[in-house]
Amino acid sequence: MDFQPTEDQRDLRAGVRELLEGRYGREALRASVDSADSADTRAAVVDRALWRELGEAGFFALRLPESAGGVGLGLPEAVMVFEEAGRVLLPGPLVATHLAAGAVPGAAEGTAVVTAGDLGGGLVPYLREADAVLGAPGAVSGTAVRSADPLTPLHHVPSCPDVTSYAVEGALLTAALQVGSALRTVELAVRYAQEREQFGQPIGAFQAVKHLCAQMLVRAEVARTAVYAAAVTADPGEVAAAKLLADEAAVRGARDCLQVHGGMGFTWEADVHLHLKRAWVRAEQWRTAAEAEELLAEELLLSSAAL
Structure with a gap:
């Protein structure tokens, strides 16, 4: 069988x-970061024009049937698309808007931004910029709280709408975003290792740096394989395992990328810390490591009891 x-x-x-x-390269990313870090609290993180372009390209309506105005594709195609969004650290509630396509007016077309209470503790990302909250019948208000990621503004909502019914798909698409980020940090580490020289040769020639880059690549590719497999089966257990692997690949990959960059990686001018901060936030979205482990443990116990 060909996979x-x-x-x-x-x-x-x-x-x-x-x-x-073309629309969200490094210059656009840094401009978003600078804007979010400015004193202007009204600065928008979500680029509405780009959001509409994504809608026109079918990003949000990818899995809607053609009869409903969608593209008519499935989860395997969706995870590939979300992987690319994760690669460039595109901000915004991509997963929630995608899940809302067909249910919330304007979500499929990208004319509406839809967020969700996909973080624990009643935290909702991008609430101020969202037109709707997944699962909420009306407007939702909350209190702004500090976020580790400058491009993921957070609000605390006392009565957060339940999104349990979307948890499997939400976790899988978030895992795909993590995989894209993990693969990008591999590229950043390898490029820097080829360019930075010490003792008259590129640091990539040293065994310790080679091992770091190799481990990053292995984790990212294993996670990618798990995400692709889970997209085919849509099995909750496989999705949980894929999210676990993708979170680890993104977080550890960003940390190893920082290690390869040395002191340079910790500076605001480098992009590595942005991948790490986004990976931290995504690791808490839709399904945390603890929740995934509990689900997998429960499935293993049920399987053992059936033997």
């Missing part, structure tokens, strides 16, 4: 990568 992406899937991924690299 390689089809030509159409590869073309879809290439098209999304071209769109995002």
Whole structure:
């Protein structure tokens, strides 16, 4: 059986990568960070024009049937698309808006931004910029709280709408975002290791740096494989395992990338810390490591009892 992406899937991924690299490259990312770090609390994190472009490209309506105005594709295609969004650290409630397509007016077209209470403790990302909250019949208000990621503003909502019914898909798509970030940090580490020189040679020639980069790549590719497999089966246990692996690949990958960069990696000018901060936040979205482990343990116990 051939588990390689089809030509159409590869073309879809290439098209999304071209769109995002053209519209949200490094300059746009840094501009977003600088704006979010400014004293102007009204500065928007979500680029509405780009959001509409994503809608026109079918990003949010990817899994809606054609009869409903969607693209008519499935989870395997969706995770490939979200992987590319994770690669460029595109901010905004991408998962929630995608899940709301067909249910919330304007979500599929990208004319509406939809967020969700996908973080524990009643935390809702992008609440101030959202037009709707997934699962909420009306407007939702909350209190702004500090976020580790400058591009993921958070609000605490006392009565957060329940999103349990979306948890499996939400976890899988978030895992895909994590995989994209993990793969990008591999690229950043390898490039820096080739350019930075010590003792008359690139630091990538040293065994310790080679091992770090190799471990990053292995974790990212294993997580990617798990995410792709879970997208085919949509099994809750496999999705939980994929989220666990993707969170680890993104967080540990960003930390190892910092290690490769040395002191340079800890500076505000470098992009590595942005990947780490986003990975920390995503690791708490839709399904935490503890929740995934509990689900997997329960499945193992049920399997053992059935033997």
